[in-house]
Amino acid sequence: MRILFIADPLEQFKIxxxxxxxxxxxxxxxxxxxxxxxxxxxxxxxxxxxVDARGLTVTDERKGDHPAWYKLDDVHxxxxxxxxxxxxxxDPPFDMEYLxxxxxxxxxxxxxxxxxxxxxxxxxxxxxxxxxxxPELTAPTMITGETPRLKAFIRQHLDVILKPLDSxxxxxxxxxxxxxxxxxxxxxTITLRGKRTIMAQRYIPEIRDGDKRVLVIDxxxxxxxxxxxxxAGETRGNLAAGGRGEARPLSARDREIAEAVGPxxxxxxxxxxxxxxxxxxLTEVNVTSPTCFREIMDQTGLNVAGLYIDALxxxxxx
Numbered sequence: 001m002r003i004l005f006i007a008d009p010l011e012q013f014k015i016x017x018x019x020x021x022x023x024x025x026x027x028x029x030x031x032x033x034x035x036x037x038x039x040x041x042x043x044x045x046x047x048x049x050x051v052d053a054r055g056l057t058v059t060d061e062r063k064g065d066h067p068a069w070y071k072l073d074d075v076h077x078x079x080x081x082x083x084x085x086x087x088x089x090x091d092p093p094f095d096m097e098y099l100x101x102x103x104x105x106x107x108x109x110x111x112x113x114x115x116x117x118x119x120x121x122x123x124x125x126x127x128x129x130x131x132x133x134x135p136e137l138t139a140p141t142m143i144t145g146e147t148p149r150l151k152a153f154i155r156q157h158l159d160v161i162l163k164p165l166d167s168x169x170x171x172x173x174x175x176x177x178x179x180x181x182x183x184x185x186x187x188x189t190i191t192l193r194g195k196r197t198i199m200a201q202r203y204i205p206e207i208r209d210g211d212k213r214v215l216v217i218d219x220x221x222x223x224x225x226x227x228x229x230x231x232a233g234e235t236r237g238n239l240a241a242g243g244r245g246e247a248r249p250l251s252a253r254d255r256e257i258a259e260a261v262g263p264x265x266x267x268x269x270x271x272x273x274x275x276x277x278x279x280x281x282l283t284e285v286n287v288t289s290p291t292c293f294r295e296i297m298d299q300t301g302l303n304v305a306g307l308y309i310d311a312l313x314x315x316x317x318x
């Protein structure tokens with residue numbers, strides 16, 4: 001196959017833990033031709049979707065602060081239809097440029113391009129709001145930007161997590177109680193004085209045992225998850241916030257959640273999702289660029305990247 005990866009700058013990759021790199025490495029091992037571009041290199045001319053892409057070769061070099069793990073060919077402008085698969089791996093936030101890229105992907109799909117994840121699914125499945133499709137799996141949750149309603153929710157549930165709808169890596173997450181002396185200023189800050197909608201969720205104390213990333217590939221859960229265990233004194237388990245990753249077999253409840261969500265993901269054209277599970281509850285459905293392949297692969301020997309490329313091969317075979 002010819003596979004185009006849309007991703008952030010390659011020099012920013014931390015290849016010892018980067019999921020996109022794991023995907024590229026597996027695809028190259030199988031003999032697929034890899035190309036690379038950033039989202040801003042998409043364009044439309046004469047109604048055709050084009051991309052200024054560069055062929056990418058994965059090398060064996062892994063030295064220095066910026067390992068020379070890749071070699072790039074010259075930029076070549078070509079139609080997206082030249083690729084068997086386009087894999088969107090740009091990190092959040094889901095800003096206006098991300099939205100525009102998703103709209104271009106939808107146009108490309110109408111021209112026969114196979115995009116993973118589809119533009120429509122990227123727009124429909126906000127990583128925080130997606131859990132609202134599965135209320136029976138979630139802890140008490142409120143979506144609003146109105147301070148009085150948020151304060152009432154906090155008084156009702158006593159211990160609450162607040163988070164914006166467009167962030168990643170644990171950024172701008174607050175844990176609050178009704179007696180927090182800074183509650184009013186926290187709500188003003190996170191809602192931009194009522195101008196921004198946020199999510200409030202009842203705090204789940206099982207976070208101490210890990211915020212589990214459960215991967216779902218082509219609607220099927222991967223047999224191991226990564227429990228991201230908060231650092232001492234931290235509420236957030238995100239690896240970007242200092243959490244420690246521990247690979248574990250799925251619990252019965254993890255599998256129940258993943259098998260409930262998986263068919264809906266597949267129906268919507270989401271080849272890969274990362275479910276966040278704390279205790280018995282689904283807290284997020286990550287579809288933009290889910291991670292944790294490498295940690296699970298290194299700790300268990302399970303070739304998660306191979307499972308993904310298997311699914312990509314199946315999805316492009318018809």
